[in-house]
Amino acid sequence: MWGRFHKEWTGAGVSASRTTARRCLQDVGFSCRIPCVKPLLNNRRRQKCLAWAKDKKDWTAAEWSKVMFSDESKFCTSSGNQGPRVWRKRGEAQNAHCLRSSVKFPQSVMVWGAMSSAGVGPLCFLRSKVNAAVYQDVLEHFMFPAADQLNGDADFIFQQDLALAHSAKAISTWFKDHGIPVLNWPGNSPDLNPIENLWGIVKRKMRYARPNNAEELKATIRATWALITPEQCQL
Template sequence: MRNKWAESGKTCKFPQSLMIWGCMSGKGMGEMTVITSSINAQVYVEILDTFLIPSIERMFGDGSIIFQDDNASCHRAKSVKTFLQERHIMSMAWPANSPDLNPIENLWWKLKKMVHDKAPTCKADLATAIRQSWRQIDEVYCLSLAESMPQRIQAVIKARGGATKY
């Protein structure tokens, strides 16, 4: 998952912003990286190869997983689908205009709060604060997010596709 990161520091004239990619599962935090280029399918495959694959291997070994991302166009590119298929990674299918049920959105929110509390004042401090905060998120929190998926789906069904608390 990727996230555009914006953070205002107390002494910054302009808000600082970074793009990050990170992953999580019910087993805990996966890898995270700061992205310094624009994202297209080729860059996304490189990110998956460099950060997702080692995270899967560390957390699941040879076990099977279902990979959930957002529906960004670069995530749906043929080269990305081929990459995932070649590595036997099943990608969760969902409609393009569906409610965002991805638990990592809750993780981004928590991470932003943690980083805000560190009050970074420049991009370098922001990157450091993000990395430190990422490492502080524990497995119990990640498991609670993963286990919330049935409730998330039920809430969307009950709301007939409308807004939910998630």
């Protein structure tokens, strides 16, 4: 931002150094920060998100409680593992007791999960790239148990994003054959899915965990996921 102001000042005949420009921005409340990351949305996608929000704005809590949200998320052995801070003196940055080890290519796992206002369902650790066949297996062996656990015999609406495996014709046919309604969903909009908050809870609580391999990582994820309460899932 300082560069834009510096250019404008120079064009207006004002002479100011980079340091002066930066100090002036700080004086009026600006600070240099890393930009937040958000999904890329073009105008068409924004309009679809807005239309979806307007369509759902009058839904009651009872209606939302029928929705079972789902998603996949990637976890790494070093995911969010910043570790504890260290107290050190000047010149001690490279001392052994002041260092935290890192792995160039940490082990990772991909996890599928589901939740509703009643709580969380069982996790599925995916062992291969998710295509339509793999996703159908997840639905049959994990989505159904999650539905029984969270909804019992009550009807529910299933939510999923528009990933290629999710929107495959075979999957659409599968849902129709099983009589499961699927919530219409705008593309590229994870911010609308409350399960993202649960992934965030798990990753924050795992910040100080130090799993050494994929199996320890899975065990840590399972244990942390099991601690999520229904109150945290209320919409």
